[in-house]
Amino acid sequence: MKVIFLDLDKTLIGEDYSPEPAAEIVSFLKEKGFKIVFNSSKTKAEQEYYRKALKVSDPFIVENGSAIYIPKGYFSFEFPYSRENEGYYVIELGTKYDIIKKALDEISSRFGLKYYGNSTIEEIIEFTGLPKELAELAVKREYSETIFKWAKEGFQKEIEQRGLKITRGSRFYTVTGDTDKGKAAKMLIGLYSKIGKVESYAVGDGENDIPMLEVVDHPFAINLSHKRAKNIKTIKELMEVIG
Numbered sequence: 339m340k341v342i343f344l345d346l347d348k349t350l351i352g353e354d355y356s357p358e359p360a361a362e363i364v365s366f367l368k369e370k371g372f373k374i375v376f377n378s379s380k381t382k383a384e385q386e387y388y389r390k391a392l393k394v395s396d397p398f399i400v401e402n403g404s405a406i407y408i409p410k411g412y413f414s415f416e417f418p419y420s421r422e423n424e425g426y427y428v429i430e431l432g433t434k435y436d437i438i439k440k441a442l443d444e445i446s447s448r449f450g451l452k453y454y455g456n457s458t459i460e461e462i463i464e465f466t467g468l469p470k471e472l473a474e475l476a477v478k479r480e481y482s483e484t485i486f487k488w489a490k491e492g493f494q495k496e497i498e499q500r501g502l503k504i505t506r507g508s509r510f511y512t513v514t515g516d517t518d519k520g521k522a523a524k525m526l527i528g529l530y531s532k533i534g535k536v537e538s539y540a541v542g543d544g545e546n547d548i549p550m551l552e553v554v555d556h557p558f559a560i561n562l563s564h565k566r567a568k569n570i571k572t573i574k575e576l577m578e579v580i581g
């Protein structure tokens with residue numbers, strides 16, 4: 339069985355956040371029989387938008403490794419999960435949003451931090467370039483915050499002192515609990531392994547993708563140097579490399 343973990347921003351999805359250009363590579367991967375697992379800092383709500391647009395129905399990993407959403411009935415065996423949500427079993431690896439927001443609220447004025455929880459929708463659109471419809475989905479955070487702007491350095495250490503993790507994504511900093519995209523990918527590979535032998539792949543472009551590249555058999559990196567990963571310029575190059 340072949341499973342591919344895909345980062346979204348600047349990997350599967352381009353600068354303008356539109357899903358259409360990704361349709362070709364998604365069809366290619368489906369034809370090749372890949373299970374397609376989105377593994378992004380994006381929220382469940384944002385990822386559901388792309389899943390629907392690209393007709394992808396495999397499990398997905400949200401908010402930088404914070405939770406794995408597994409459609410009910412996807413695996414025929416039982417596995418431990420943290421909660422049920424609509425049609426999904428959710429395995430939680432991260433920390434709840436309230437705790438993360440509270441920690442940031444404590445230091446935001448000292449460092450001039452701007453993140454989803456203290457920004458208006460107009461500011462979010464300006465910082466991210468997201469269209470309004472997607473900005474409204476990005477606000478629905480469950481396990482992480484995104485730091486768009488800061489006035490003073492030193493906030494990273496303060497965040498870590500509060501027991502949280504801060505990592506660089508393709509554009510911004512993400513604050514989470516003690517998790518990453520690699521931990522979540524590894525756990526999902528473990529579940530797939532109960533069905534048969536897994537050949538795992540991953541593609542990413544940011545520092546927060548490195549842990550994910552480290553746990554797969556075939557890592558691919560876009561504009562990112564990684565000792566084991568094969569460098570590609572765009573995700574479409576996968577069609578030549580694994581064609």
Ligand SMILES: O=C(O)[C@@H](COP(=O)(O)O)O[C@H]1O[C@H](CO)[C@@H](O)[C@H](O)[C@H]1O
Pocket residue numbers: 345346347348377378379380381384402466468476484506507508509510511512544546
């Ligand atoms: O942290 C980031 O740089 C981006 C991209 O994260 P990924 O490369 O998809 O893990 O994620 C944040 O910003 C996006 C908008 O640019 C939002 O859509 C995400 O919800 C947010 O986590």
